[in-house]
Amino acid sequence: MQNRRIEEKLGFDLIREKVKSHCRGVLGGKRAEDLRLETDPNTLSKKLSELSEMMVLVEKMEAPTQPEYEDPDQLLKKLRIQDSYLVEEELFQLKGFFQIFDAWKTCLKEHEEELPNLEPHILAVDYPSYLQYRLEETIDEHGLIRSTASDELFRIRKKISRLKEKIRAAISGALTDAKKKGFAHGESEWSLRNGRFVIPLQVAFKRSISGFIMDYSGSGQTAFVEPRETFTMNNDLIDLMQEEKEEIIRILKDMTSECRKAEDGILGICELIGYFDFLRAKAFLGQDIEGAIAKTYTEPGIDIQEGRHPLLFIAHREEGKPVVPLDLSLNSEKRILIISGPNAGGKSVALKTVGLLQYMHQCGLPVSTNEESHFGIFDDFFVDIGDDQSIENDLSTFSSHMVTMTQALRSAGKRSLLLFDEFGTGTDPMIGGAIGEALLLAFNEKKCFGVLNTHYPNLKKIADAEEGIVNAAMLFDREKMKPTFEFTPGQAGSSFALEIAKRSGLPDQILKRAREIAGQDFMAFDQLLLETQEKSAELSGLIAEAIKDKQEIKRLKKELDSRNKEIKTERKILLNKAKAEAQEILKAANRKIEETIRKIKESQAEPSETKEARKKLENFQRSTKPTSEPQRDVKEVKKESFEPGQWVKLKNSENVGTITDLDSREATVEVGNLKMRVKLNQLELAEGPTIDSLTGSSGKRRLKIEEGFDSEIDLRGQRVGEATELLYRFLDQAEVNKVERLRIIHGRGEGHLRRAVADILDQNGAVRKHYHETEQYGGDGVTIVEL
Numbered sequence: 001m002q003n004r005r006i007e008e009k010l011g012f013d014l015i016r017e018k019v020k021s022h023c024r025g026v027l028g029g030k031r032a033e034d035l036r037l038e039t040d041p042n043t044l045s046k047k048l049s050e051l052s053e054m055m056v057l058v059e060k061m062e063a064p065t066q067p068e069y070e071d072p073d074q075l076l077k078k079l080r081i082q083d084s085y086l087v088e089e090e091l092f093q094l095k096g097f098f099q100i101f102d103a104w105k106t107c108l109k110e111h112e113e114e115l116p117n118l119e120p121h122i123l124a125v126d127y128p129s130y131l132q133y134r135l136e137e138t139i140d141e142h143g144l145i146r147s148t149a150s151d152e153l154f155r156i157r158k159k160i161s162r163l164k165e166k167i168r169a170a171i172s173g174a175l176t177d178a179k180k181k182g183f184a185h186g187e188s189e190w191s192l193r194n195g196r197f198v199i200p201l202q203v204a205f206k207r208s209i210s211g212f213i214m215d216y217s218g219s220g221q222t223a224f225v226e227p228r229e230t231f232t233m234n235n236d237l238i239d240l241m242q243e244e245k246e247e248i249i250r251i252l253k254d255m256t257s258e259c260r261k262a263e264d265g266i267l268g269i270c271e272l273i274g275y276f277d278f279l280r281a282k283a284f285l286g287q288d289i290e291g292a293i294a295k296t297y298t299e300p301g302i303d304i305q306e307g308r309h310p311l312l313f314i315a316h317r318e319e320g321k322p323v324v325p326l327d328l329s330l331n332s333e334k335r336i337l338i339i340s341g342p343n344a345g346g347k348s349v350a351l352k353t354v355g356l357l358q359y360m361h362q363c364g365l366p367v368s369t370n371e372e373s374h375f376g377i378f379d380d381f382f383v384d385i386g387d388d389q390s391i392e393n394d395l396s397t398f399s400s401h402m403v404t405m406t407q408a409l410r411s412a413g414k415r416s417l418l419l420f421d422e423f424g425t426g427t428d429p430m431i432g433g434a435i436g437e438a439l440l441l442a443f444n445e446k447k448c449f450g451v452l453n454t455h456y457p458n459l460k461k462i463a464d465a466e467e468g469i470v471n472a473a474m475l476f477d478r479e480k481m482k483p484t485f486e487f488t489p490g491q492a493g494s495s496f497a498l499e500i501a502k503r504s505g506l507p508d509q510i511l512k513r514a515r516e517i518a519g520q521d522f523m524a525f526d527q528l529l530l531e532t533q534e535k536s537a538e539l540s541g542l543i544a545e546a547i548k549d550k551q552e553i554k555r556l557k558k559e560l561d562s563r564n565k566e567i568k569t570e571r572k573i574l575l576n577k578a579k580a581e582a583q584e585i586l587k588a589a590n591r592k593i594e595e596t597i598r599k600i601k602e603s604q605a606e607p608s609e610t611k612e613a614r615k616k617l618e619n620f621q622r623s624t625k626p627t628s629e630p631q632r633d634v635k636e637v638k639k640e641s642f643e644p645g646q647w648v649k650l651k652n653s654e655n656v657g658t659i660t661d662l663d664s665r666e667a668t669v670e671v672g673n674l675k676m677r678v679k680l681n682q683l684e685l686a687e688g689p690t691i692d693s694l695t696g697s698s699g700k701r702r703l704k705i706e707e708g709f710d711s712e713i714d715l716r717g718q719r720v721g722e723a724t725e726l727l728y729r730f731l732d733q734a735e736v737n738k739v740e741r742l743r744i745i746h747g748r749g750e751g752h753l754r755r756a757v758a759d760i761l762d763q764n765g766a767v768r769k770h771y772h773e774t775e776q777y778g779g780d781g782v783t784i785v786e787l
Helices: 004-010 012-022 026-033 041-060 073-079 088-110 119-123 129-138 151-181 228-261 263-288 310-319 347-362 397-411 429-445 457-465 497-503 508-518 520-602 607-624 691-695 720-736 752-763
Strands: 191-193 196-202 211-216 222-227 302-307 326-330 334-340 380-384 416-420 449-453 468-477 482-489 647-650 656-662 666-671 674-679 683-685 712-714 741-745 769-772 782-786
Touching: 004 012, 004 347, 004 380, 012 026, 012 263, 012 310, 012 347, 026 263, 041 263, 073 088, 073 228, 073 263, 088 119, 088 129, 088 228, 088 263, 119 263, 129 228, 151 196, 151 222, 151 228, 191 222, 196 211, 196 228, 211 228, 222 228, 228 263, 302 347, 310 347, 326 334, 326 347, 326 449, 326 482, 334 347, 334 429, 334 457, 347 380, 347 416, 347 449, 380 397, 397 416, 397 429, 429 457, 429 468, 457 468, 520 752, 647 666, 712 720, 720 741, 720 752, 752 782
Parallel strands: 334 449, 334 468, 380 416, 416 449, 712 741
Antiparallel strands: 191 196, 196 222, 211 222, 302 326, 468 482, 647 656, 647 683, 656 666, 666 674, 741 782, 769 782
């Protein structure tokens, strides 16, 4: 569907011109002129995918430079005429098309993975590569036939070159002799007349040398004479030049014959160049409007996010003025939008923005929205914007509106988009409002989609009462008495007529009388609209602040998560390092023990040798003890005092472990990853290890086994930062005390503390699983942890 009147009403004709201005040649320009609405979702999707790739190519990759090119139409027509041949200039033009095609082909081959929708266009062309080679061989960079185009042409041009040298030498000698004799002026130079070499003589001496007069100067004071000695050589030169011309024509005919055989390939190349020129122009339009490729609904519907009128955006950017974006949605439940608000408040701009963006999207163009916007497919557009009155056809403004409404009533349906500005105006307000109301109900019954502007209160009331119709308002700043151009869906807007009239200087008595005439009901309704808008503006401000706070919380949480990951990584590195060092010490100890045993065996248990070996081993043990290991308090206990779970150490050793099992004489002690059976009389009670030994860090609080450790912690009333610190300590202490089940009370609230607790538990390697308590014991206000 293409309707030039609708396109002019929406401003799409100017968008088309902007696309055309970016085209480098007539082929792309023709495609821009033929831009039309697409109603098939698959075809539109394909066009937008190709455009998306071209935008990426233009903005982020090295797109081929598209030179200007001529219209190949006459060239192609000439090819179809039998016995005609292309001249040098036309072959040069054709060579240019091959070079442009080759540049695109090379580029798309390099980026075939990133541009899967563009490369098939190249592959689809029946590319006559041999013809490109012949053109390169035949036509030079200046558009002339190369001397090497054929052996015969090379021979002829070589003879011409040599003959010209002989003629120049002869003509220069004749001129020098004439100057000596005073027949020619001292500054004179030889020249060509009718393709023959001549010398300029003063007319009085024109017959003073043997030769032929070929021409006279415009003043008649100079005669151009061909000396007799160059006459024969000039004749020979003309003959050779004729031979050259005939050979060039033969080459041109031969090349034309080759081109005629490859006509389909040439046509394919030209069409591709035109299409890529057009695609490139659309991509540049996207840069002009800072636009994006929106998503497509297969069904009718509109979801505009951060939408701006593209032409207004360009104009305001040049003037350094901002454009207030709008968010607007039409769907199956909210199909018709009634926009109200003050005059010059942006109602018409909002309506045109919706219509133009929808039209641009369905024409396969980028739109001035963010990339999350969606546009459905509409089969018909019915537009009533501005004044279509016609003196010629005897149509008034109202009549022209009614003609459009009648057409819409007759033809519009579920896949139609109505765009009506100043809906119901042009006649008596009472009748206009009534007709507008009847039309609105009819369009709603037909399930049409639409955006309609109005000042009529009855239409605003219908939007609140009827399903499928919704109100929207353009906001107005009552303090500054200026429109804000902000679009707010879900509420009707006041026209602010009385306020604007008062600001304009209208006397109070006139305004008072106007209120009386309008009546109490109308004034009460308008006052309600004013109050609603003010409350809405206040609410919008609060929402904006809440969004800002939410974003800040999200940022802080992200920083916390990042720091937790760093701490976890650092802890892992330190633990791995400690394990590696322990393994090295153990290996060294084993080597020392083996060496001592070997020496004892070799000395055959000589007391002195054995004593010396043992002394060395004791010295080695002392050297491998951690110098910074804090002293632990050791208690003398009876055998029956030991219990599973206690921390103990071997006498004369600093290694600390826990008792996992024991009988009357021995205990199983777990030291790190090692388990050993030790006699009870070899054990001493000891304090649990410090946090240093658990994490490999230093200077931190010691953790001890606590008798009666409370496995429940209450974090309610704490800030997230304070609660986080308490929770880390609680989890570490629980791990040292070998507690298997924990209960964390954090409350419900807004959920910030609950989420922080869950994040910490997710990142703790000692936590097997965590889940919320049952509803009767606190629900999601309490988290159960299993270690």
